[in-house]
Amino acid sequence: xxxxxxxxxxxxxxxxxxxxxxxxxxxxxxxxxxxxxxxxxxxxxxxxxxxxxxxxxxxxxxxxxxxxxxxxxxxxxxxxxxxxxxxxxxxxxxxxxxxxxxxxxxxxxxxxxxxxxxxxxxxxxxxxxxxxxxxxxxxxxxxxxxxxxxxxxxxxxxxxxxxxxxxxxxxxxxxxxxxxxxxxxxxxxxxxxxxxxxxxxxxxxxxxxxxxxxxxxxxxxxxxxxxxxxxxxxxxxxxxxxxxxxxxxxxxxxxxxxxxxxxxxxxxxxxxxxxxxxxxxxxxxxxxxxxxxxxxxxxxxxxxxxxxxxxxxxxxxxxxxxxxxxxxxxxxxxxxxxxxxxxxxxxxxxxxxxxxxxxxxxxxxxxxxxxxxxxxxxxxxxxxxxxxxxxxxxxxxxxxxxxxxxxxxxxxxxxxxxxxxxxxxxxxxxxxxxxxxxxxxxxxxxxxxxxxxxxxxxxxxxxxxxxxxxxxxxxxxxxxxxxxxxxxxxxxxxxxxxxxxxxxxxxxxxxxxxxxxxxxxxxxxxxxxxxxxxxxxxxxxxxxxxxxxxxxxxxxxxxxxxxxxxxxxxxxxxxxxxxxxxxxxxxxxxxxxxxxxxxxxxxxxxxxxxxxxxxxxxxxxxxxxxxxxxxxxxxxxxxxxxxxxxxxxxxxxxxxxxxxxxxxxxxxxxxxxxxxxxxxxxxxxxxxxxxxxxxxxxxxxxxxxxxxxxxxxxxxxxxxxxxxxxxxxxxxxxxxxxxxxxxxxxxxxxxxxxxxxxxxxxxxxxxxxxxxxxxxxxxxxxxxxxxxxxxxxxxxxxxxxxxxxxxxxxxxxxxxxxxxxxxxxxxxxxxxxxxxxxxxxxxxxxxxxxxxxxxxxxxxxxxxxxxxxxxxxxxxxxxxxxxxxxxxxxxxxxxxxxxxxxxxxxxxxxxxxxxxxxxxxxxxxxxxxxxxxxxxxxxxxxxxxxxxxxxxxxxxxxxxx
Numbered sequence: 001x002x003x004x005x006x007x008x009x010x011x012x013x014x015x016x017x018x019x020x021x022x023x024x025x026x027x028x029x030x031x032x033x034x035x036x037x038x039x040x041x042x043x044x045x046x047x048x049x050x051x052x053x054x055x056x057x058x059x060x061x062x063x064x065x066x067x068x069x070x071x072x073x074x075x076x077x078x079x080x081x082x083x084x085x086x087x088x089x090x091x092x093x094x095x096x097x098x099x100x101x102x103x104x105x106x107x108x109x110x111x112x113x114x115x116x117x118x119x120x121x122x123x124x125x126x127x128x129x130x131x132x133x134x135x136x137x138x139x140x141x142x143x144x145x146x147x148x149x150x151x152x153x154x155x156x157x158x159x160x161x162x163x164x165x166x167x168x169x170x171x172x173x174x175x176x177x178x179x180x181x182x183x184x185x186x187x188x189x190x191x192x193x194x195x196x197x198x199x200x201x202x203x204x205x206x207x208x209x210x211x212x213x214x215x216x217x218x219x220x221x222x223x224x225x226x227x228x229x230x231x232x233x234x235x236x237x238x239x240x241x242x243x244x245x246x247x248x249x250x251x252x253x254x255x256x257x258x259x260x261x262x263x264x265x266x267x268x269x270x271x272x273x274x275x276x277x278x279x280x281x282x283x284x285x286x287x288x289x290x291x292x293x294x295x296x297x298x299x300x301x302x303x304x305x306x307x308x309x310x311x312x313x314x315x316x317x318x319x320x321x322x323x324x325x326x327x328x329x330x331x332x333x334x335x336x337x338x339x340x341x342x343x344x345x346x347x348x349x350x351x352x353x354x355x356x357x358x359x360x361x362x363x364x365x366x367x368x369x370x371x372x373x374x375x376x377x378x379x380x381x382x383x384x385x386x387x388x389x390x391x392x393x394x395x396x397x398x399x400x401x402x403x404x405x406x407x408x409x410x411x412x413x414x415x416x417x418x419x420x421x422x423x424x425x426x427x428x429x430x431x432x433x434x435x436x437x438x439x440x441x442x443x444x445x446x447x448x449x450x451x452x453x454x455x456x457x458x459x460x461x462x463x464x465x466x467x468x469x470x471x472x473x474x475x476x477x478x479x480x481x482x483x484x485x486x487x488x489x490x491x492x493x494x495x496x497x498x499x500x501x502x503x504x505x506x507x508x509x510x511x512x513x514x515x516x517x518x519x520x521x522x523x524x525x526x527x528x529x530x531x532x533x534x535x536x537x538x539x540x541x542x543x544x545x546x547x548x549x550x551x552x553x554x555x556x557x558x559x560x561x562x563x564x565x566x567x568x569x570x571x572x573x574x575x576x577x578x579x580x581x582x583x584x585x586x587x588x589x590x591x592x593x594x595x596x597x598x599x600x601x602x603x604x605x606x607x608x609x610x611x612x613x614x615x616x617x618x619x620x621x622x623x624x625x626x627x628x629x630x631x632x633x634x635x636x637x638x639x640x641x642x643x644x645x646x647x648x649x650x651x652x653x654x655x656x657x658x659x660x661x662x663x664x665x666x667x668x669x670x671x672x673x674x675x676x677x678x679x680x681x682x683x684x685x686x687x688x689x690x691x692x693x694x695x696x697x698x699x700x701x702x703x704x705x706x707x708x709x710x711x712x713x714x715x716x717x718x719x720x721x722x723x724x725x726x727x728x729x730x731x732x733x734x735x736x737x738x739x740x741x742x743x744x745x746x747x748x749x750x751x752x753x754x755x756x757x758x759x760x761x762x763x764x765x766x767x768x769x770x771x772x773x774x775x776x777x778x779x780x781x782x783x784x785x786x787x788x789x790x791x792x793x794x795x796x797x798x799x800x801x802x803x804x805x806x807x808x809x810x811x812x813x814x815x816x817x818x819x820x821x822x823x824x825x826x827x828x829x830x831x832x833x834x835x836x837x838x839x840x841x842x843x844x845x846x847x848x849x850x851x852x853x854x855x856x857x858x859x860x861x862x863x864x865x866x867x868x869x870x871x872x873x874x875x876x877x878x879x880x881x882x883x884x885x886x887x888x889x890x891x892x893x894x895x896x897x898x899x900x901x902x903x904x905x906x907x908x909x910x911x912x913x914x915x916x917x918x919x920x921x922x923x924x925x926x927x928x929x930x931x932x933x934x935x936x937x938x939x940x941x942x943x944x945x946x947x948x949x950x951x952x953x954x955x956x957x958x959x960x961x
Contacts, residue, residue: 822852
């Protein structure tokens with residue numbers, strides 16, 4: 001086959017070219033990306049500044065309009081005319097001023113209303129006419145009711161700024177004045193401040209859709225109410241709306257139109273105005289900046305390309321001469337393969353030049369000369385070693401004779417196999433073990449020696465792993481069948497042989513007969529698992545069997561089973577009176593009787609001394625009791641004498657059911673012992689089924705244990721607080737934190753309240769815990785005042801708080817001592833505790849709220865009359881029970897209940913808080929159902945005090961609850 005040649009210098013040049021080009025392109029792209037990212041960050045910062053400026057401008061404009069309303073209401077004659085409801089005098093007083101108000105102050109509508117919201121006089125420009133918006137009428141009614149000005153921005157149908165100011169005369173409210181101004185001046189001012197084009201969008205407004213069809217943006221469902229450079233920017237927005245959504249533009253959209261690039265951003269006005277459909281649209285021309293970035297990137301690419309050309313030229317100059325020397329040396333190296341050593345040395349030495357400093361080519365030429373000398377020397381050595389080979393062959397013959405003797409005398413089975421698993425050679429010991437002759441074994445498959453059920457699998461494994469070279473050695477145990485049907489247990493060690501050719505031996509198999517050893521091991525294993533006296537399973541083996549049955553029960557969801565623990569009543573008397581031999585005889589008799597009673601599948605064991613255990617599956621309590629009666633009846637029939645006198649044999653039987661009385665070995669055996677003790681208390685030949693009431697003493701001990709824990713924790717200040725953030729659903733801001741109580745054990749571990757609250761309530765320690773939580777929570781609020789002055793805490797109170805007559809005075813004292821604003825404290829109590837005594841709960845809540853604190857009703861909704869209690873409990877917040885929230889996404893019933901709770905709470909003027917919010921899907925539904933706050937692992941897990949400090953430092957200042 002023709003071999004193609006390509007010089008090293010060109011390979012080096014090509015490789016360097018590819019690397020330099022890749023580096024140049026990467027640097028250019030990286031530079032472009034950095035400039036673009038930097039520009040995007042600057043645009044984001046600028047956008048945030050725009051938002052602040054526009055918010056300030058809107059507030060300033062609305063405030064100015066309110067001031068104008070106040071000035072107009074104070075004009076001479078206006079208050080008295082309004083008090084007398086004299087429309088003519090109002091018109092006479094304002095008619096001369098109306099042109100100046102329009103031209104100088106930019107007012108395009110003015111109206112006066114009496115205290116009943118009836119219009120007395122109005123001035124307007126063109127389209128307002130007699131039209132009264134429902135929202136405006138509501139505002140006028142609110143101003144008359146509260147005597148407080150209202151300023152807002154509304155599009156109904158045209159977008160205007162409105163100020164409704166109450167009119168007073170001699171301190172008496174006589175009506176209201178409405179002042180309206182177009183948003184056009186506001187849009188122009190915002191454009192001048194930001195240097196960008198500004199517009200006002202109205203979303204989903206059917207009225208404007210009919211009036212301004214040419215300004216409709218259908219994809220966004222909005223209408224442009226005002227826009228600077230309308231003709232140009234209207235086309236830009238329409239083109240952008242065809243390729244992006246309204247929500248996406250809130251983070252900024254870069255759009256190309258008519259050869260130029262624009263940054264389009266949408267800003268919601270719902271923070272300041274009642275009309276939730278209003279948005280600012282900001283359009284910035286960023287073409288010049290993007291062109292500058294592109295030009296900079298091109299410049300970087302051109303400079304990199306020039307550097308690449310210079311580097312390539314320099315590299316070619318450097319490599320040309322050395323590569324030529326290398327080529328000439330390579331052309332003479334084939335002479336060595338032709339054994340023309342002298343010709344090769346001569347050709348290389350003729351071109352070799354001595355340099356002051358050697359390089360790689362000098363070393364190569366010197367090495368080629370040395371190689372020629374070495375190869376010539378090796379030719380001479382080969383001849384010498386050929387002579388030595390014949391001598392070595394004689395030595396190998398002697399070694400072969402030794403190996404043959406070893407094979408004939410070794411007491412192990414030695415076999416060689418070919419690649420197909422056929423036996424090529426077997427030693428005499430194989431013949432003595434199997435009974436087959438050399439002729440019968442040679443050529444047969446190795447698997448024929450093994451027991452048929454596993455021989456094929458083992459044979460395939462040997463071929464795949466040994467012959468394929470995956471492993472050098474494999475070991476296994478197998479049964480070997482002899483000629484007479486005898487079976488021997490053999491441990492095999494297979495090793496891979498190399499260098500024998502395709503038909504020679506490939507595997508060496510060495511087998512050790514371990515039949516006698518296994519027999520001894522089996523006997524020892526039986527003794528390990530069985531009782532030597534009775535032959536039954538011992539305690540260790542019985543526990544293993546019980547654990548296996550319990551595991552199958554959990555895995556296969558089988559029905560229940562039973563454990564019978566049988567204790568002989570007279571055994572100690574027999575041992576003490578007639579000796580251990582008589583006791584042992586009785587144990588054997590009872591074991592035989594129980595073995596004959598147990599049916600197939602039941603497990604019988606002697607646990608120790610005179611105690612037996614019987615494990616039953618697929619039975620219930622009635623079956624177990626029936627068997628216990630049968631056992632006692634059979635024991636009564638046993639004829640046994642002690643010191644020549646007949647003795648009636650009986651037992652006490654303890655019965656436990658699984659999994660009802662335990663799902664692990666330790667619990668079942670312990671409960672069975674307790675049941676035996678209860679049976680013995682009843683007398684002889686009795687049985688007892690374990691009951692939870694049998695653990696009364698244990699429960700008392702547990703109560704004493706945890707009461708001591710609580711007492712020590714109070715004395716050593718080992719109660720600590722955790723804080724779980726609660727988020728405002730609409731804004732996504734953290735509004736406040738729920739205080740959670742934990743106990744720190746002596747070893748530093750954290751203990752949840754489920755372990756000690758009930759004990760503390762029963763032991764009368766709950767009052768001290770309630771006060772401790774209040775004290776620590778208020779101290780924490782005082783500590784974080786410098787970090788966040790608006791942070792609020794929600795503190796849980798126990799049901800026993802209603803019995804604490806000094807709680808209010810204690811709370812008043814702590815608020816005064818810490819200096820905490822009472823409005824930053826919310827107390828929670830469960831619905832169940834509150835409705836236990838509505839009168840007391842109502843008085844307590846009112847007393848706490850009188851201090852300035854607020855109140856929340858926890859676990860709301862779990863009672864049958866939850867909505868009824870809302871009329872009688874003056875709480876501020878309702879915490880919806882987590883059982884309605886966990887499965888909200890999948891449960892249609894929970895959805896209906898949560899929606900109903902939200903609507904009823906809103907009707908009563910109360911805020912709602914949802915617990916156990918763990919997924920985004922649940923949070924989205926809460927937003928849809930107008931739930932006010934959310935709490936759960938999706939927002940945050942409970943935080944320690946230090947974690948909460950860090951959380952507050954990193955977070956922006958949040959609004960209070």
